[in-house]
Amino acid sequence: MFDLIPLIKTIGYLGIFGIVFAESGLFIGFFLPGDSLIFTAGFLASQGFLNIWNLVFLIFIGAVIGDSFGYAFGKKVGPMIFKREDSFLFHKDNLNKAKVFYEKYGGKAIILARFMPGIRTFAPILAGVGRMHYSKFLSFNIIGGALWGIGLPLLGYYLGNVVPNIDRYIVLIVLFIIFISVSPMIWHILKDKNARGRILNALRAKTKYAGKLIVFNWKMNPETLESAIDMAKKGDHKNIVIVPPFVFIEEIGKIIKKAKLGAQDLFYKDAGGGSFTGEISASELINLGVKYVIVGHSERRAMGESNEIISSKIKTALDNGLIPILCVGESLEQRNAGKTNEIIQFQLSTALSNLKLITSNFQLIIAYEPIWAIGTGNNCSPEDALKMIEFIKNTLLTFNFKLPTKILYGGSVNPENINDFLKYKEIDGVLVGGASLNPELFF
Ligand code: PGA
Numbered sequence: 001m002f003d004l005i006p007l008i009k010t011i012g013y014l015g016i017f018g019i020v021f022a023e024s025g026l027f028i029g030f031f032l033p034g035d036s037l038i039f040t041a042g043f044l045a046s047q048g049f050l051n052i053w054n055l056v057f058l059i060f061i062g063a064v065i066g067d068s069f070g071y072a073f074g075k076k077v078g079p080m081i082f083k084r085e086d087s088f089l090f091h092k093d094n095l096n097k098a099k100v101f102y103e104k105y106g107g108k109a110i111i112l113a114r115f116m117p118g119i120r121t122f123a124p125i126l127a128g129v130g131r132m133h134y135s136k137f138l139s140f141n142i143i144g145g146a147l148w149g150i151g152l153p154l155l156g157y158y159l160g161n162v163v164p165n166i167d168r169y170i171v172l173i174v175l176f177i178i179f180i181s182v183s184p185m186i187w188h189i190l191k192d193k194n195a196r197g198r199i200l201n202a203l204r205a206k207t208k209y210a211g212k213l214i215v216f217n218w219k220m221n222p223e224t225l226e227s228a229i230d231m232a233k234k235g236d237h238k239n240i241v242i243v244p245p246f247v248f249i250e251e252i253g254k255i256i257k258k259a260k261l262g263a264q265d266l267f268y269k270d271a272g273g274g275s276f277t278g279e280i281s282a283s284e285l286i287n288l289g290v291k292y293v294i295v296g297h298s299e300r301r302a303m304g305e306s307n308e309i310i311s312s313k314i315k316t317a318l319d320n321g322l323i324p325i326l327c328v329g330e331s332l333e334q335r336n337a338g339k340t341n342e343i344i345q346f347q348l349s350t351a352l353s354n355l356k357l358i359t360s361n362f363q364l365i366i367a368y369e370p371i372w373a374i375g376t377g378n379n380c381s382p383e384d385a386l387k388m389i390e391f392i393k394n395t396l397l398t399f400n401f402k403l404p405t406k407i408l409y410g411g412s413v414n415p416e417n418i419n420d421f422l423k424y425k426e427i428d429g430v431l432v433g434g435a436s437l438n439p440e441l442f443f
Contacts, residue, residue, distance in 0.1 A: 024062065042155060046161045060370060072128060110123060215294075216260075231302060233258070266285060294324075324365065328366060340370075352364075385427065
């Protein structure tokens, strides 16, 4: 953008004329430099490179003819586009709206649009689509063309003559002009409550959980594929891992675009296949696009899963390129007996005992999930969760553990309390069970 001076020197009068024409009335011209180009050309005229009167004449003519061309195009093509009533992209209503808009604001819109990049290209086309009266269009086109096409180069010419060493500030001035020309558009968007909301939502959706990992463990829910697809669409955001029941993984994998896919369990042995009724292997999961796998969830431990099995599952997951999410946590009795640290330490050391030989860059995730907080609505206080997460980090240090590790909290996390946990930089994310069945509430 700031190489305008050499650009103008290369393309000369004809090139400037072409750009102004294209930008004023050709669909394809909307990305070309406009205000900055003609201002800089005016400045170059002050330095003796171009003749200012030839320049403003050409720009003015290019701008007016360009707009008229856009108008003619809109007038010819517009009705054809709108002929099919209630077509997919257009509605006859829109044609009428454009018409009404230009009947009301026509002149002003054409003049103002001159100074708005992007809009400048489409305004005359729309005036044609809306069939603004041509004589009315032409007069405002000429006024706008003169204000813009003569005014801006003259401003550059004038400043070039009166301000000593202006070439030092030319970049700043061009930036200022760009700012001034887009500010009405920004103002217009910010003024409109709906547009503002849309932008804020889009920004929020992008930044909300940046740098954190949010795991949605659906457990044995929902009952139908239809609901599963609906939930996945609502939860399909960056930094989210969706963990559906096995039976839905394949279909969910096909529809999610931003979220990642997880599984709730895997077979403990590294078997490509074999006689293991009811089991699912790591390679089967990998082949479905699964990236994460939950291991050692307290609900599975309660069904008899031992620390030894968990340890093999972690190793199998890592060997196959899956990222395990190892769950650890104490029961209420253990907590009340003051045994929390001891239990967590034991669970970690047994689950990770198989990993000594692993030196790759694989990642491990640990979720601190106090059993008494799971599914009870009685979450661990964020301060206690933080303490335990720091304890887990220190424990890993004593193991001389080399794999990059993230530590999450899980247990009755919901849209209301999620940020109380995520606000701590030590808490890398959360594992959500029940509340993840209504994913839309998190965004
Ligand atoms: P919950 O479940 O959010 O419903 O408490 C958490 C979990 O089981 O990981």
